[in-house]
Amino acid sequence: MADDREPVPEADAPSRDAYPHIYVKDTDVEFPSHQTMGFGRYSDFKPMAVGGSAQLRTCRDKNLGRSVVMKTLHPHLSNDQYMQSRFLREARVTAQLQHPVTVPVYDLGRDLEDRLYFTMKKVEGDTIRSIIERQAAGDAAAIEQFDLERMLGVLVQVCSGLSYAHVHGVVHRDVKPENILVGAFGEAVLLDWGVAKVWAMDGDEERSRVMEHQVLTDVNQRPGTPLYMSPEQVRGGGADIDARTDVYSAGAVLYEILTLAEPLRGKHVQETFNMIVNEMPSPPRERAPQRHIPAELADICMRALAKNPQERFQTMQEMIEAIRDFRGRALESART
Known part of the structure; x- marks a missing residue:
């Protein structure tokens, strides 16, 4: 008997999917x-x-x-x-x-x-670094494909992963746009856990502190690596490094998503370190007025970037909830 059923159409694949076919x-x-x-x-x-x-x-x-x-x-x-x-x-x-x-x-x-x-x-996709650079250069496709709503969704995924890590005793300590990959199917990946702090390793803190600064100032490292470090990391870390350190770095990534510019950048590594410890970045709406950044989102960003860890979101989950509340209100406002 002939089969008269309509064939099931293949799902539309994202145009930039680079994963291999299965044979x-x-x-x-x-x-x-x-x-x-x-x-x-x-x-x-x-x-x-x-x-x-x-x-x-x-x-x-x-x-x-x-x-x-x-x-x-x-x-x-x-x-x-x-x-x-x-x-x-x-x-x-x-x-x-x-x-x-x-x-x-x-x-x-x-x-x-x-x-x-x-x-x-083997993961495929674009890093937030490459997306931001393309947007800053006026790439219309990058601006349309990775609008603020999508970028916030990616950041929430990353923050959820960091929250999971914190609950399990791990602080990433190197959250930056280069380490966040956005996949073709909407997935986000957080790379490079090589300098993560694990709670049980407290006995090695002094050795880790010295070696961490050697790595960050090595000539083979990207000069921008310190740009996303928290003040407590710059001062040497140790017992002061906790989940709020990743909150700061996530805030620095959010700042760059909003403004297409780093929060603080000196002419050399030491100047950048001094700025991170002593200076607050310009508010996002002042730094990039042409981008029409929502005030509530700018406030979330600046709270995450507070110099004193006590003034930041105390957990990554708090930051996630703040971003979700903003997105929910923005969606409700768009409906009315």
């Missing part, structure tokens, strides 16, 4: 009788990016038939205990934080040259 040749292949584990399961390596401490490559997981990203510590850091600890912390913290904004980590080990590596999901 039978990858799902239905026989599993080898001699299972390959560890580094030997990966093949087809392709360079992706190189940073100051590690190399990123895409590769194929032969056991599961999928593309993954492998992050490998540089050979010259093989005897650097701090960088090894930071690398392992990033892998393990990311693996243990099971939230939609974190990148799933699949494997941790050593390669054939005894270098540390971990593999993770």
Whole structure:
């Protein structure tokens, strides 16, 4: 008998979706009788990016038939205990934080040259940094595609992930536009947990404080990295680092979303540090009057950027609720 049912139409995919298609040749292949584990399961390596401490490559997981990203510590850091600890912390913290904004980590080990590596999901999208730069340059597509409502939705997702991390004893400490990825299907991803603070590590605070400043002022780091640090981070951190530190950094990201400019920037790192400790940024509506920033949203931003942690939102959840209340009232106003 002929089947007269209408075929189910394929869902419209976002125009910028870069994820690979799924094929039978990858799902239905026989599993080898001699299972390959560890580094030997990966093949087809392709360079992706190189940073100051590690190399990123895409590769194929032969056991599961999928593309993954492998992050490998540089050979010259093989005897650097701090960088090894930071690398392992990033892998393990990311693996243990099971939230939609974190990148799933699949494997941790050593390669054939005894270098540390971990593999993770290959994520695609635009960073908030690239979106802001395109908008500042007048890119009409970026301005239309990533309007304020969508950017606030992304920020709320990231803040929800940070709230989850805080409840589980982790402070990210490096929230910035470069570390927030916006996917083609509306998903947000928060990257780079390598300098996260874990509550149980209080005994290592002095060592972490010294090494953190070495990393932030290293010539291989982007000069803008300190721009999103809280005053307590600039002063040295230690016991003063808590969830409100991430609130400050999220406020700095919100400021740049609203104004397309960083809250505070000096001519060099030390000047930026001095400004963060001693100066308040111009209110968003004064900094970018042409952008017609809502007053309530500007107030949320400035509260998150308060110098004194006691004057900020005391939890990330409080900041989320403030943004949600604003969005709700804005929606209700649009209906009337």
